[in-house]
Amino acid sequence: MKILIYGLNYAPELTGVGKYTAEMAVLLASRGHEVRVVCAPPYYPEWRVAANYVSWRYRCETRDGVTIWRAPLWVPAHPSGLKRMLHLASFAASSLPLLVRQVLWRPDAAMLIAPTLMCAPAALVFARLASASAWLHIQDFEVDAAFDLGLLKSSRAARVARWIESTLLRRFDTVSSITPQMSSRAVFKGVDPSRVVCLPNWVDASTIFPLTRASDYRRLLGIPADQKVVLYSGNMGAKQGIETLADTAASLAARTDVTFVFCGSGAAKENLLERCAGLANCIFIPLQPVERLNELLNLADIHVLPQRGDAADLVMPSKLTGMFASGRAVVAMARHGTALYDAVSPRGLVVPPDDVKALATAITALASDPERRAALGKAARRYAELALSPESTISTFEARLAALGRGSRSKHATGETPYFGGPRSSAAAARRRKPATTEEAAPD
Incomplete structure (x- = not known):
């Protein structure tokens, strides 16, 4: 399958969401899927763009069989509530040209990694235009965290933000999160339970293991x-x-x-x-x-x-x-x-x-x-x-994608058009898939 992963964080970030997003992409690529990623330059958790990267420039690279498109973003030196919002908004805006570029690639699935939910409207429109299944994977409930942890304080803004969040979540074909409790929170926010999947984070027990000597x-x-x-x-x-x-x-x-x-x-x-x-x-x-x-x-x-x-x-x-x-x-x-x-x-x-x-x-x-x-x-x-096997989580992901594909084909056969993630014609499904290259030009 052709899978686009869209999210703020990615390797070589060493901690948090970027680590797991990169591992997911590499695992999928190793299992024969064609994977592309739209993300930002690495900056987390230092809140400083890493050496050899530039915050204001588009860039394309290949890592471990995955083609990665990086969009500019603004990184505040001292993040506060408002500065974090502007930081996220900068990526949501700058990544739009990269999404437009991927429409003609016609992926089977588009997975948005949250945070940031600011990218959800673009991800949904992209999935509709590309006839792809729209998938939201939630690593953090950022809206709840922003207000519950006091990063943002306005009660009126909280009500508006949660209404927008619920509206967006219900538009995705699948919403997943990393624990049963977090998956249940998605249902509480209005997502149909049949669309919710638990995809736990994992660890490769062959690379992290007890040493028989002192470290x-x-x-x-x-x-x-x-x-x-x-x-x-x-x-x-x-x-x-x-x-x-x-x-x-x-x-x-x-x-x-x-x-x-x-x-x-x-x-x-x-x-x-x-x-x-x-x-x-x-x-x-x-x-x-x-x-x-x-x-x-x-x-x-x-x-x-x-x-x-x-x-x-x-x-x-x-x-x-x-x-x-x-x-x-x-x-x-x-x-x-x-x-x-x-x-x-x-x-x-x-x-x-x-x-x-x-x-x-x-x-x-x-x-x-x-x-x-x-x-x-x-x-x-x-x-x-x-x-905590990575293969278990990826197998669940693949099975769900296959089910979404069958559902789209069934709707196509009956003449029903899904709200997001429509079917492909047999000619489109049979077209040759061109391998990604390392030298594709990114927008300047």
Whole structure:
């Protein structure tokens, strides 16, 4: 099949949505599909366009068998609510010429990755013009997150934004999300349950796995063998509630056998650095290359995953899958009944969000109990191997696409025209598919 993936973030971004979008595209290409991507230059989580990329220029490249078209966007150095909106709007506008260019390619399916929902109107129109199935995959419920987390505050704007969101969601042939709870939220927003699919994030357990030796990072960071490492690795942003870790590190400052390692970047990093200033038990390192990820995750004796209580089931931390696969103990902050709680509680420790004392108690208990750490790590690893396979998620995606194709053909046979994602003529379906090249010109 020919599949267009349309989303803001993509590799070589190392964390978050871009990581999973790129892995999905590469997996689909490896299974014989022809995949193109329309995205922005890499900038996340540093909020700075990566070296060798330019924020204001169109660009086309090929990575791992996938043709990638990059559109300009504005990246604020210090993102606030309004600046984030302008940031997203800049990509929604600049990516339009690339979508227009792909209409003649005539993909079978167009998948929009949210965030950003600002691109939904263009994605729906594109799918209609190209006679493609329109698919929305939600990694974050960005509208709810923006208002529930206080990034935007107007109640009137919230009502309007949620009405627009619901209207757009109902127009897609398929809406998917990454947990059952987030998928149910789509139904709550008005999407017909028959159009909703759960596509969990995954981990390649052959590339992330428990090491039988100490991680090289212990030597590089000068951490003695008898120290218990509490690791946070990933984005440092508003949804993480990462300030809780600073308070927890301060509360455990007298515990000389526990070291906190913070690896990552993001809008909240400067605040975290300030809060940890003067704490001898805290080490900060930048995001590490993807080829070093397994070594990094194996640095942990205890992985820690904070999350704000008001972010429950608006997002699902993408870093969790790697934590499980590394075979190390996990402590997460989550409310009972949320997707994060359900994922971690059978194979890790869960404490209430924003409860520094409970988090410190859990870390202390695990630091003093190597047998329990090992047991939890084995359970987490087993879950990653059995339930978080990338092939399982991609197979679900392919099966749904095939069903959408059959539905379109059935409607065509009866003379019914679908609202979005119409059928193709037999001549169009049989046309030769030209391979993508690395040197196609992008608009200037």
